[in-house]
Amino acid sequence: MNIPVVLKDGKECAVSKDELQYLMVTQKIMFFERSDGWAVVGRDKMRSQKILYENYNRREHEIFAYGCLD
Numbered sequence: 001m002n003i004p005v006v007l008k009d010g011k012e013c014a015v016s017k018d019e020l021q022y023l024m025v026t027q028k029i030m031f032f033e034r035s036d037g038w039a040v041v042g043r044d045k046m047r048s049q050k051i052l053y054e055n056y057n058r059r060e061h062e063i064f065a066y067g068c069l070d
Helices: 017-025
Strands: 003-007 012-015 029-034 037-040
Touching (some): 003 017, 012 017, 017 029
Antiparallel strands (some): 003 012, 003 029, 029 037
């Protein structure tokens, strides 16, 4: 199910939940539609946002890089 959104550049589109999360974290969104109406980012209450782990791979941690069962 896609969610209607309005981006900061005024473009209107429908995005997935993951895309909505990304747009919120990157601050590229102004409004999105909820079941009870339109939400304004920065004014209306939001869930806590997930942190994007860009350029981070948990498998590169030294315990994984060197093997823990050697």
